[in-house]
Amino acid sequence: MSRKSAAALALLALCLALPAICSAAGFNQSWFVWQDPSDAFVTRLGKDKDLMTTRRDTSKDPKREAGLVNPQRYAFGLLQAGFPTYLGAPMAFTTDDLKAGKVDVALVGMVVDDNGGECWGSTCMTGARFAANAMRTLRDWMNFPTQGTDNYIGVDYASQLTLADYGNVGVYYNAPERSLEEIHKVLSEVLDAGAVPIGVGGTHIQSYAFITALAQKYGPQNVTLLHIDAHHDAYLADLGRLMHNGNLLRVAVEQGLVRGRDLIQVGLRSHVPDAKTMAWMRQNGIRSHFMAEVLGRILDELKGRKVYITFDMDGLDPSTAPAVGTQDPDGLTATQALQLMRAVGIQNEVVAADFMEYFPLLDDGHQTTGIMLDRLIRALLAGIAARKQGITDPLYLNPERIDHGTA
Numbered sequence: 001m002s003r004k005s006a007a008a009l010a011l012l013a014l015c016l017a018l019p020a021i022c023s024a025a026g027f028n029q030s031w032f033v034w035q036d037p038s039d040a041f042v043t044r045l046g047k048d049k050d051l052m053t054t055r056r057d058t059s060k061d062p063k064r065e066a067g068l069v070n071p072q073r074y075a076f077g078l079l080q081a082g083f084p085t086y087l088g089a090p091m092a093f094t095t096d097d098l099k100a101g102k103v104d105v106a107l108v109g110m111v112v113d114d115n116g117g118e119c120w121g122s123t124c125m126t127g128a129r130f131a132a133n134a135m136r137t138l139r140d141w142m143n144f145p146t147q148g149t150d151n152y153i154g155v156d157y158a159s160q161l162t163l164a165d166y167g168n169v170g171v172y173y174n175a176p177e178r179s180l181e182e183i184h185k186v187l188s189e190v191l192d193a194g195a196v197p198i199g200v201g202g203t204h205i206q207s208y209a210f211i212t213a214l215a216q217k218y219g220p221q222n223v224t225l226l227h228i229d230a231h232h233d234a235y236l237a238d239l240g241r242l243m244h245n246g247n248l249l250r251v252a253v254e255q256g257l258v259r260g261r262d263l264i265q266v267g268l269r270s271h272v273p274d275a276k277t278m279a280w281m282r283q284n285g286i287r288s289h290f291m292a293e294v295l296g297r298i299l300d301e302l303k304g305r306k307v308y309i310t311f312d313m314d315g316l317d318p319s320t321a322p323a324v325g326t327q328d329p330d331g332l333t334a335t336q337a338l339q340l341m342r343a344v345g346i347q348n349e350v351v352a353a354d355f356m357e358y359f360p361l362l363d364d365g366h367q368t369t370g371i372m373l374d375r376l377i378r379a380l381l382a383g384i385a386a387r388k389q390g391i392t393d394p395l396y397l398n399p400e401r402i403d404h405g406t407a
């Protein structure tokens with residue numbers, strides 16, 4: 001064990017014994033590895049370092065009661081007819097709005113991106129920052145804010161769940177590590193309101209902030225990660241940065257935030273991991289499912305767990321989701337992935353989810369990948385709504401959808 005991870009574990013033990021000490025600090029500084037001042041890789045920041053994430057002064061805003069604000073003009077409108085929000089959901093601006101609105105699921109736009117020159121993720125390609133806004137203006141004529149029926153389980157998630165669009169999270173220019181702290185704060189606002197955050201867009205590194213926010217809410221090592229990806233994201237190499245798209249899960253395990261055996265990976269393929277990384281993954285008990293394995297096995301392993309789903313869009317086959325930074329053939333089909341989302345939503349308490357690495361600038365005119373991302377979220381919402389309704393069989397099919405509705 002390295003000196004750094006020994007220190008992190010010592011602090012973790014202290015936090016578990018005396019939680020007040022750590023919660024008083026807002027979040028546990030030791031989880032944010034780049035804040036070690038003795039480390040050469042600490043980002044140096046200018047005097048206006050907080051400019052991009054300082055909250056706006058709202059004291060002169062007209063007074064209003066906390067709650068959801070619906071910006072839609074029409075009762076049965078196409079999304080583009082009002083102000084664009086994801087799924088046409090009403091907007092929430094603060095944790096009080098989420099609480100007053102009794103929100104079940106809050107959608108959060110994630111905009112941390114590679115900027116091309118400064119390689120932050122592994123793709124060195126810019127554009128994932130546009131994904132969240134692209135999802136709000138998806139050219140999808142099947143998108144009606146008032147409709148959301150899942151035709152496997154016959155559940156209308158739009159009426160069963162209270163959704164909110166919680167807007168995008170601010171970023172620091174050229175100090176991407178610090179953006180994770182802001183994501184952590186915004187996610188904590190959602191979690192404090194008792195809502196499930198679903199993050200959309202940006203690069204996969206942001207999932208580290210999901211992990212820290214969940215660790216703060218539920219305690220470290222109390223949430224199981226369902227990680228869908230072509231790649232293991234547990235690289236042993238740091239590639240000159242303390243953290244990047246490819247090593248965030250190894251860092252999370254080393255920091256004591258997630259146990260290896262609570263990390264369930266699905267869809268692994270490509271030309272990684274190498275033998276050394278595979279050995280590290282095995283030693284840490286990581287449950288890596290290569291494409292060779294079936295979904296039933298994964299559902300069994302997830303049984304009874306609190307689950308955070310982190311979905312790298314390249315986990316899908318490129319024929320299903322071409323607009324990703326790192327294409328790898330032989331991925332999950334649309335049917336497999338949608339079934340997995342629905343089933344996990346029914347079987348498990350899903351406490352957070354994110355859908356990362358969608359590059360709308362690379363998408364075709366039909367926004368094939370964007371529509372796939374939308375359907376993954378809808379399938380998950382349907383599963384969550386079905387669970388709320390009392391459906392327990394993860395592979396449940398609605399009888400009205402079988403045998404011409406005569407079953």
Ligand SMILES: [Mn+2]
Pocket residue numbers: 204229231233245312
């Ligand atoms: Mn990934």
